[in-house]
Amino acid sequence: MTFRLGDRTRETTTTEGTGTIQLEGTLSGLQTFVDGVGSGNSTYYLVTNGTDWEVGIGTVTSGTPDSLSRDSVIASSAGGTTKVSFAEGTKDVMCVMPARKVVSKENGMEAGTELLPGLPFADDPDTGFYQPAANQIGATVGGVPVLLLEGGQITLLKKTRIQPGSAEAPGLSFDGDENTGLHQPAADQIALVVGGLIAMLVATGTVTMQQALAVANGLSVGGNAAINGGSITTSSTTGNVFNSVVTALNIGMAATNITIGATSGQTTVRNNFSVGGASQFQNITINGIGVQSNAPSLGNHLVNKTYADSKLALAGGTLSGFLSLHAAPTANFHATNKQCVESLFASGSVFSGAIVICPSTTIPSGWLLCNGQAVSRSTYAALFALIGTVFGPGDGSTTFNLPDFRGYFPRGFDGGRGIDIGRAFGSNQDDDFKEHSHKNQSLHHDFKDGGPLDGQGLFKNWGDGNEDWDGEPVGGTETRPKNIAVNFIIKI
Numbered sequence: 001m002t003f004r005l006g007d008r009t010r011e012t013t014t015t016e017g018t019g020t021i022q023l024e025g026t027l028s029g030l031q032t033f034v035d036g037v038g039s040g041n042s043t044y045y046l047v048t049n050g051t052d053w054e055v056g057i058g059t060v061t062s063g064t065p066d067s068l069s070r071d072s073v074i075a076s077s078a079g080g081t082t083k084v085s086f087a088e089g090t091k092d093v094m095c096v097m098p099a100r101k102v103v104s105k106e107n108g109m110e111a112g113t114e115l116l117p118g119l120p121f122a123d124d125p126d127t128g129f130y131q132p133a134a135n136q137i138g139a140t141v142g143g144v145p146v147l148l149l150e151g152g153q154i155t156l157l158k159k160t161r162i163q164p165g166s167a168e169a170p171g172l173s174f175d176g177d178e179n180t181g182l183h184q185p186a187a188d189q190i191a192l193v194v195g196g197l198i199a200m201l202v203a204t205g206t207v208t209m210q211q212a213l214a215v216a217n218g219l220s221v222g223g224n225a226a227i228n229g230g231s232i233t234t235s236s237t238t239g240n241v242f243n244s245v246v247t248a249l250n251i252g253m254a255a256t257n258i259t260i261g262a263t264s265g266q267t268t269v270r271n272n273f274s275v276g277g278a279s280q281f282q283n284i285t286i287n288g289i290g291v292q293s294n295a296p297s298l299g300n301h302l303v304n305k306t307y308a309d310s311k312l313a314l315a316g317g318t319l320s321g322f323l324s325l326h327a328a329p330t331a332n333f334h335a336t337n338k339q340c341v342e343s344l345f346a347s348g349s350v351f352s353g354a355i356v357i358c359p360s361t362t363i364p365s366g367w368l369l370c371n372g373q374a375v376s377r378s379t380y381a382a383l384f385a386l387i388g389t390v391f392g393p394g395d396g397s398t399t400f401n402l403p404d405f406r407g408y409f410p411r412g413f414d415g416g417r418g419i420d421i422g423r424a425f426g427s428n429q430d431d432d433f434k435e436h437s438h439k440n441q442s443l444h445h446d447f448k449d450g451g452p453l454d455g456q457g458l459f460k461n462w463g464d465g466n467e468d469w470d471g472e473p474v475g476g477t478e479t480r481p482k483n484i485a486v487n488f489i490i491k492i
Contacts, residue, residue: 002038002040002041002042002123003041003042003043003123003125004037004038004041004042004043005037005044005095005097006031006033006035006036006037006043006095007031007036007095008029008031008036009026009031009032009033009035009036009037009043009094009095010027010030010031010092010093010094010095011023011024011025011026011030011032011033011066011092011093012024012025012026012090012091012092012093013047013090013091013093014088014089014090014091015086015091016086016087016088017085018070018083018084018085018086019070020067020068020069020070021045021047021058021067021069021070021093022065022066022067023065023066023067023068023093024065032066033060033068033093033095034060034062034066036095037060037095038060039060039061039062039066040059040061041059041060042058042059042060042071042125043057043058043060043095044057044074044095044096044097044098045057045058045068045070045093045094045095045096046093046095046096047084047086047092047093048091048092049086049087049089049090049091049092051077052076052077052078052084052086052087053076053077053084054070054073054076054077054078054083054084055073055074055075055076055096055098056070056071056072056073056074056076056083057071057072057074057125058070058071059071070083072116074100074101075098075100103119111130111131112128112129112130112131113130114130114132114138114140114143114144114145115140116130117129117130117138117140118130118131126140126143127140127141127142127143128140132145135150135151136149136150137149137150144158145157162182164184164185165181165182165183165184166183167179167183167185167191167193167196167197167198168196170182170183170191170193171183171184179193179196180193180195180196181193183198185201188203188204189202189203190202194211197210197211198210198211199211295307324337325337328340350491351491352382352383352386352491352492353382353383353386353387353490353491354490354491355370355405355410355489355490355491356488356489356491357487357488357489358486358487358488358489359486359487360487361487363487363489364489366491366492367489367490367491367492368380368383368489368492369487369488369489370402370403370404370405370406370487370488370489370490371402371404371405371406372391372392372401372402372403372404372406373401373402374392374395374399374400374401374402375394375399375400375401375402376398376399377394377400378398380492382492383490383491383492384400387400387403388400389401390403390425390426391403391404391426402490403426403488403490405488408428411429413425431478431479431480433479
């Protein structure tokens with residue numbers, strides 16, 4: 001819906017009462033409301049019978065006949081904003097501009113309300129400016145007050161949002177200094193940007209200084225102070241950066257190198273000193289003497305020479321008792337412990353999918369028997385990633401088959417060499433003989449019919465030739481070399 005004023009817009013009506021006005025046509029040279037204002041649009045109207053009158057805002061609707069609703073009354077002869085109940089007879093209906101709606105230096109504008117502001121926007125009658133009280137200007141949006149100007153101050157009546165921006169162009173910057181202000185790097189974070197660089201980052205429960213922090217007087221920190229890439233300095237050579245009230249000092253992260261003290265003198269660390277996490281020490285350089293006056297009482301405490309000498313008593317180069325190492329070695333010259341050695345032997349540094357001979361019917365942990373069984377694709381994801389469905393698809397979705405070496409010898413895949421031609425990788429092959437033949441000949445006979453022989457009977461002339469014959473079968477059920485029955489197992 002649009003609010004419009006129509007020039008030369010005038011019609012007549014015989015509508016009675018306080019209902020919608022039925023428009024009944026216009027005079028020559030004038031426009032109808034449908035022509036001048038447009039169907040579906042609203043406008044200011046005046047309806048009068050010469051005695052009673054009403055000024056208001058109505059909506060034009062094209063029809064048979066056309067009509068004008070009486071949405072709200074600005075003023076009327078009935079008093080205030082009361083609708084006039086018109087009697088029978090002809091009335092004039094025209095499009096007008098109410099005097100109180102004209103804004104000028106002399107006339108000013110109506111105070112209005114938050115629902116009907118005195119200065120609304122076109123096509124949006126409940127959004128604009130109004131005067132809640134003397135010396136006040138209010139802004140309303142959709143009939144809801146959002147801003148109040150009063151006595152040199154601006155009050156935001158609703159939540160105000162700013163763009164996250166960036167370090168180079170913060171969402172809330174200072175006039176004339178566009179790269180200095182506030183910026184949101186991520187959710188639940190606020191960054192203070194100075195000259196296009198983040199100087200301070202405020203996150204949930206933490207305040208992080210991103211640049212060097214110079215403290216002119218005292219600095220009191222109630223929680224954690226994180227310094228990333230900067231430093232905490234004091235201008236006094238005799239002052240304390242951390243005084244005696246500090247009972248727990250956490251410096252650095254897992255890979256941070258920390259130097260305490262100078263080339264001479266002594267640095268004393270009191271109470272708890274945690275580097276890189278709780279009781280985890282990375283690289284610490286102490287130029288001078290680090291003093292630990294007390295004997296350790298917990299497993300993660302530092303030890304001093306007196307305590308170490310009492311526990312590591314060496315006689316003739318032999319350690320009396322046990323030396324406990326609680327970390328795996330990271331360099332060639334580091335000592336190792338039983339746990340690390342056993343772990344290396346247990347893993348054997350064997351990759352997933354490796355197949356080895358197992359001289360036992362008990363399958364060790366970390367291995368599976370090569371018996372063609374279907375196993376889970378997710379449980380044995382590393383093995384499935386290597387062999388896939390080469391030895392069988394399992395159920396086609398959640399399982400796959402292991403190779404089945406029961407009763408079989410392994411053979412190297414031909415891979416195009418031309419010895420085991422046409423063979424698919426991972427396929428089975430039955431036993432076989434290489435193609436060959438045997439030649440068996442009968443004795444040559446050359447006897448004469450009725451000829452004399454040293455023996456009884458007569459022999460026919462059978463002629464010359466060879467004869468085929470089958471011998472009796474010998475041997476077992478297969479062809480094989482000597483062998484030992486073992487299990488083949490695959491690394492998971």
